[in-house]
Amino acid sequence: MTIIEKFARESIQNNIEYGIDDYKNSINKIKAKTYDFDNTLDKIKFISLHIDAVNKIYDEHLPKCNNPEECDTNFQCESLLYYLRQEIGKYGVNVNEDTFTIEEKLEAEDKLDKILKEIEELKLGHQIIYDDLTNEISELKELYFLGKKKWHQMLAGKIVDMTVSGLVSETLSKQIIESLKPNFRNLIG
Known part of the structure; x- marks a missing residue:
């Protein structure tokens, strides 16, 4: 805390x-x-x-x-x-009906923790990559105030950025997106 x-x-x-x-x-x-x-x-x-x-x-x-x-x-x-x-x-945050409920935050954190657990199995020999991913996912856990749409866009952007930079493989990024797919339906609009 x-x-x-x-x-x-x-x-x-x-x-x-x-x-x-x-x-x-x-x-x-x-x-x-x-x-x-x-x-x-x-x-x-x-x-x-x-x-x-x-x-x-x-x-x-x-x-x-x-x-x-x-x-x-x-x-x-x-x-x-x-x-x-x-x-x-006043700080540029527009709070609307798009905010996460406590249950939705817990569900998202569970999914992020599962992703971390899967990545941890792959970390052998890739400690720098694992640490970077852990930091990125931990940062996402602090950004729920953005609202669902912006938060999921941020998540998608991080996944794309990590894939393009070579931090994660395309296979791993597909696994991450697949596990979060139900949440990505309303990103555009």
């Missing part, structure tokens, strides 16, 4: 999980912490983790909600999401 993830976990616990009863106060505290970071990607990651946490609470609450139009929890979640999306938008 990175230091940003630790900061986010603490902030999420204090400002979201213990109850969102005042979205204005929560957003002000989250924004104040965000301004402590110099690195833009750290800010994006921090805010993205908060968006995920609010979405999780909102998604769990909504099916049980008796009066969605008048519900204070819905209002607090929707308001907080609005301001968090606005805040992350």
